[in-house]
Amino acid sequence: MSDVIHHSNIRLPEGSIGKETSTLNLGPTHPATHGVFQNILELDGERIVSAEQTVGYIHRAFEKLAERRPLYQVTPITDRLNYCSSPINNIGWHLTCEKLLGIETPKRVDYLRVIIMELARIADHLICSSIMGVDSGAFTGFLYVMQYRELIYEIYEEVCGSRLTTNIGRIGGFERNFTPVAFQKLEKFLAEYPKVLKEFEDLFTRNRIFMERCIGAGPISAERALNYGFTGPNLRAAGVDYDVRIHTPYSSYEEFDFEVPVGTTGDCYDRFLVRNAEMWQSLRIIEQAYSKVKNMSEAESQIYHADIPEYYLPKKEDVYTKMEALIWHFKIIMGEIKIPKGELYFPVEGANGELGYYLISDGGRTPYRLHFRRPSFIYYQAYEELIKDGMLADAVIVMSSLNLIAGELDA
Template sequence: MRKVVYEVSRSPELGAGGGLVHAPIQPVEGEALPEVDGEIGGGTMLINIGPQHPATHGVLRLVIELDGETVIRCTPHIGYLHSSFEKLGEYRTWNQVIPLTDRMDYLAPLIYNCAYAMAVEKLMGIEVTERCKVVRVILMEMDRIFSHLLWLGTTAIDLGAFTVFLYTFQERERIYTLHENYTGARITTSATRIGGMMADLPAGWIEELEEFMDTFPRTLDEVDTLLTNNSIWVGRTQDVGTISAEDAVNFGLSGANLRASGVSYDIRKDRPYYDYETYDFDVPVGEHGDIYDRYLCRMEEMRQSLRILRQAIDRLPDGPINVDDPRVILPSKTAAMNDMESMIHHFKVVMEGVKAPVGESWFSVESSKGELGMYVVSDGGSKPVRWHVRGPSFINIAALPHMIEGALLSDVIAVNASLDIVLGEIDR
């Protein structure tokens, strides 16, 4: 009888000489390996989920060893979406890096735009205008809802609830429209500039946002009705993918994944930026660290984001959106066309780029997925010498094997979905 044993003890992507092999896992003829559990009398099954699979949220690949349907071991493989963003950034001027940031997390692009701009502004010692601060808070909170909605929809569809997915995508579509009305793009927003924004908010934009905020809670309530007390949903999510507070901290989890385990850590509260300390909002904290708590936390975070949005709209001041700093901000088009000095100024800023002083800076914000840190180093030129991103998804996914070893195959999908990862940012 022919027996095929799958041999995976070496790094599956690389051959003996370090070269790439086309069939990473090769069948080896022969007897079953002794390490295969003999107690049950059957071998384990190696199953490959992804990179092309309906539930891997991009191109994540999980190599899973199954005993029946119980997961014995899980190895995540990343890098299928590698785009070398950080290295690319070193060949672009400070402002040109911004389009790279929104391609990392295309589910909450504005948060990444803002975070990068903040890090560079900190390096250059620029304090943005009050209006800009509030506008950025509005944009970031809007994208937090945007990203959480995608999480909600995809997690639901991974557990079989298809309708929820389309409900959330209808709401996302409205945020897409808001993106488009402001930046002209639906996903690749590239909205921020060093020292301000690409433009002020267009007329009527705030009203559109308010309309969204008025009707959005209804959808949220509908989803709440469909899922929160649904006994199948509860059965699929409670006590699944549990991680203790201690383990969560040790794995470096952040965002809702960490808070669901009972650690109250939210950068908006603990290291407030942009006057977050003056906004009145709560940070939901779970206690069990399972999928259900993550779900509850994110649902509540969306409601809290709405609260922040309301307060931000109320306090949105008039005034300029960009700083009055000729080093970073272009003169107005009219001035550049009519006035010699302004034209020279325009030419210099465009051709040489914004220059940052020698030094380094780190700035972290609470993104929808966790702590998003931006680290930039400057040698005094117009390009970063080093740009590093502390991506929350990249660190969160490291805890995946810990959470699913010993769970069932169906749980793998559920836990993976509940972590809210985005592969663009993991692979960078």
């Protein structure tokens, strides 16, 4: 018998019986990758023997760009990380700046931020969970919940004028007060989405086909997840109840009553269940925050930012009519405001894990160094381990369940 040569050019010993494996490029243009990244799979039939990930297809050097921008101009960069829940990226950056600058925000700002961040979490989770349905062959659930992602985007649009990459808020608060229409749309969402979410869960949770596709696919133990640096729903699905909102509260999260859903096996099915349970908890948090906002006095209801003229752009009508406002506007826009020296790391609970900003300031006008802790980049390191010895079809749904966002992965 002649030697058998693998695609990896490994020569088998004489007399041994071997198989030829095949190589498959899953991405970077394959629609099932849901983003621009490449996976070179070595297959024995349809079983995955090994995998190699390639990143960097949309690397945009965000961290270096930030070193040439004043703090407030970094906000649009953060939009382009996890663009399925960009308000969390925006507000996380503003909280980081506020910690460096020593700014304390009014309670109403905290509550409004919580509402927006939890809406963003729901928008992100409903995309991830419904896409898992699509990747297992069920399209109906995706179409159904997308109507309510659209309603969330309408709320964003009413608050800041943008939808996907929102650039929402400013250092110290929001650029404008919430309108009555924004609250009306919020009330509509709170009234209608619970019924829709329940029906969505009924479509999938006990669906035999969906369960067989997900249960046992891409499992990871709590120990391995921690070793990789998993956070967010992917870590909680493995049984670890770590949530930044609980362990290091920010934006007054310590005032809200909610639970942290956890799984046991860390497989695709547990990740699906955890995200669905988190949407229920987010609705619970939003209702509490909205109740606090509604019960504020008339004077408090007009507050939507901290009193920090050196970092917060004045109203345009004031710029045209008041000298002091014109001076502050000029100094902020032209980057004349120096920021204090300091070094800090600030994490928030992003929709797909701990999103952290490591900021170093040398006392200049821009960050000296800025690093984004991107949860997707960390999950992707474990992808080979999660899909090895599985089937080719599992590679797709495991990728969906991890909620890998290419914009955040590459940064």
